[in-house]
Amino acid sequence: xxxxxxxxxxxxxxxxxxxxxxxxxxxxxxxxxxxxxxxxxxxxxxxxxxxxxxxxxxxxxxxxxxxxxxxxxxxxxxxxxxxxxxxxxxxxxxxxxxxxxxxxxxxxxxxxxxxxxxxxxxxx
Amino acid sequence: xxxxxxxxxxxxxxxxxxxxxxxxxxxxxxxxxxxxxxxxxxxxxxxxxxxxxxxxxxxxxxxxxxxxxxxxxxxxxxxxxxxxxxxxxxxxxxxxxxxxxxxxxxxxxxxxxxxxxxxxxxxx
Amino acid sequence: xxxxxxxxxxxxxxxxxxxxxxxxxxxxxxxxxxxxxxxxxxxxxxxxxxxxxxxxxxxxxxxxxxxxxxxxxxxxxxxxxxxxxxxxxxxxxxxxxxxxxxxxxxxxxxxxxxxxxxxxxxxx
Amino acid sequence: xxxxxxxxxxxxxxxxxxxxxxxxxxxxxxxxxxxxxxxxxxxxxxxxxxxxxxxxxxxxxxxxxxxxxxxxxxxxxxxxxxxxxxxxxxxxxxxxxxxxxxxxxxxxxxxxxxxxxxxxxxxx
Numbered sequence: 387x388x389x390x391x392x393x394x395x396x397x398x399x400x401x402x403x404x405x406x407x408x409x410x411x412x413x414x415x416x417x418x419x420x421x422x423x424x425x426x427x428x429x430x431x432x433x434x435x436x437x438x439x440x441x442x443x444x445x446x447x448x449x450x451x452x453x454x455x456x457x458x459x460x461x462x463x464x465x466x467x468x469x470x471x472x473x474x475x476x477x478x479x480x481x482x483x484x485x486x487x488x489x490x491x492x493x494x495x496x497x498x499x500x501x502x503x504x505x506x507x508x509x510x
Numbered sequence: 511x512x513x514x515x516x517x518x519x520x521x522x523x524x525x526x527x528x529x530x531x532x533x534x535x536x537x538x539x540x541x542x543x544x545x546x547x548x549x550x551x552x553x554x555x556x557x558x559x560x561x562x563x564x565x566x567x568x569x570x571x572x573x574x575x576x577x578x579x580x581x582x583x584x585x586x587x588x589x590x591x592x593x594x595x596x597x598x599x600x601x602x603x604x605x606x607x608x609x610x611x612x613x614x615x616x617x618x619x620x621x622x623x624x625x626x627x628x629x630x631x632x633x634x
Numbered sequence: 635x636x637x638x639x640x641x642x643x644x645x646x647x648x649x650x651x652x653x654x655x656x657x658x659x660x661x662x663x664x665x666x667x668x669x670x671x672x673x674x675x676x677x678x679x680x681x682x683x684x685x686x687x688x689x690x691x692x693x694x695x696x697x698x699x700x701x702x703x704x705x706x707x708x709x710x711x712x713x714x715x716x717x718x719x720x721x722x723x724x725x726x727x728x729x730x731x732x733x734x735x736x737x738x739x740x741x742x743x744x745x746x747x748x749x750x751x752x753x754x755x756x757x758x
Numbered sequence: 759x760x761x762x763x764x765x766x767x768x769x770x771x772x773x774x775x776x777x778x779x780x781x782x783x784x785x786x787x788x789x790x791x792x793x794x795x796x797x798x799x800x801x802x803x804x805x806x807x808x809x810x811x812x813x814x815x816x817x818x819x820x821x822x823x824x825x826x827x828x829x830x831x832x833x834x835x836x837x838x839x840x841x842x843x844x845x846x847x848x849x850x851x852x853x854x855x856x857x858x859x860x861x862x863x864x865x866x867x868x869x870x871x872x873x874x875x876x877x878x879x880x881x882x
Contacts, residue, residue, distance in 0.1 A: 389519075391519060391521045391603060391632070392521065392632070395761075395763060397763050397764065397795055397797070397859040398861070399793040399794060399795040399828065399859045399860060399861035400791075400793040400830075400861040400863050401793075401828075402830075419524075421524040421525075421599075421601060422523060423521055423523040423561060423601040423603075425521070425561065425603060437795060437797065437826060437827060437828045438827065438828065439827055439828055439829060439830065440827075442826060443826050454561060454566060454567050455561060455562065455563055455564075456523065456525075456561045456562065456563055456599065456600060456601035457563060458524075458526075458563065458599045475793075475828065475830045476828060477793060477795040477828035477859075479763060479795075479797060487521040487523045487601075487632045489522070489523035489524040489632075491524050508763070508764070508859045508861075508881070509632070513643075515643060515645045515727060515756070516645065516756070543648075545647040545648040545649075545723075545725065546647060547645055547647040547685055547725040547727075549645070549685065549727060578685060578690060578691050579685060579686065579688075580647065580649075580685045580686065580687055580723065580724060580725035581687060582648075582650075582687065582723045611645040611647045611725075611756045612647060613646070613647035613648040613756075615648050633756070637767075639851060639880070640769065640880070667772075669771040669772040669773075669847075669849060670771060671769055671771040671809060671849040671851075673769070673807075673809065673851060702809060702814060702815050703809060703810065703811055703812075704771065704773075704809045704810065704811055704847065704848060705811060706772075706774075706811065706847045735771045735849075735880045736771060737770070737771035737772040737880075739772050757880070
């Protein structure tokens, strides 16, 4: 419908999944999401790399965003090559073979209510 | 007063309207808004397209932003061609025939208090 | 210290000051702020224009950001040519005679806790 | 892993550390963070300068972001040349000798729950 929009290389400097009670309903457990949008007519092959404060980067994690679809990737669901640790500061880059748009959201439910943040990722 | 400012093509990769209690006062029901600003001296004809994770895009939704006006479009008020489902992840693109500025806001009132997020949309 | 940074023309498409209880302490009453930063060695003369959904724009409001200073302008403190109404959606543009940086923040305290949002303004 | 991404000069126009109860656990005391990401293969030497509304800028504060690392700098942990005062509005610039990515986050815990905000810094 709409023409392709976006960039192929993005960065999210903020990353932190609180050490949360994981017995709540899944959408209310504290989590971070990279929202990926692919408006083109071909699938996007995406590689996520995680950066830490005290050790070498981990990745890439391989994600596909199908043509004309959005994929909201929860960092706490990433498994391969390894899960993202809770209670640890990290950052991430997102590389795609075709232009996509990336937005970052965190839901924090450590206390009785929720806090939400969202920001557009940095397009390199 | 001020000269025109903006772009004609925008994307919001994050989208989610919580499956909320809809009996509260309308401005405190969880909702998402695309805030559109048209500083020019002619009306802007805007087309919104919604993208999902598991089906084809829906749209366009037709919106007018009058000359020298702002239009705060609530996604849960969109009706034609179809309402935006609650509890579903989506993304959106906003195309305008003249430059506008787009900002995205979500109010989440699922628990006792409210959470707010806002981010500038991605300008393609 | 640092060289000048910024742009001369900015827009904030989101604007809304909740119809709040104004008897709380001033920094906890719901409000919106345009944070202006002038890193240069000369004062910046700034004009803010407000846009509404159903009437002509209002302004300009004249603000000075002194050399090497930040000025966090609360919209609910603007008085001339007229106060910003509560409970009304609006948008704004910020024009400066020299480059500045603009960030937008809203504190919402309508319910028992506070919600905060912030986003970089759109640089035209 | 991923190629370098970012810019060498950034600004955050919003800054405010609430006058908080500092007896809580450190990660829940109100604070602001500049999240710095260095994806390159060499260390980044970073200078932070703070701007205020009523006095001359303070700095630079010297920070290193090691190669392929992220450094989440809490403003309330800065000590040299002087601590950042609580309850005071400020802004900041971040200069690096090589490209980095900067994101700004505030956690506000003045009332019973937390509020979070985050925004990409302005890249000059």
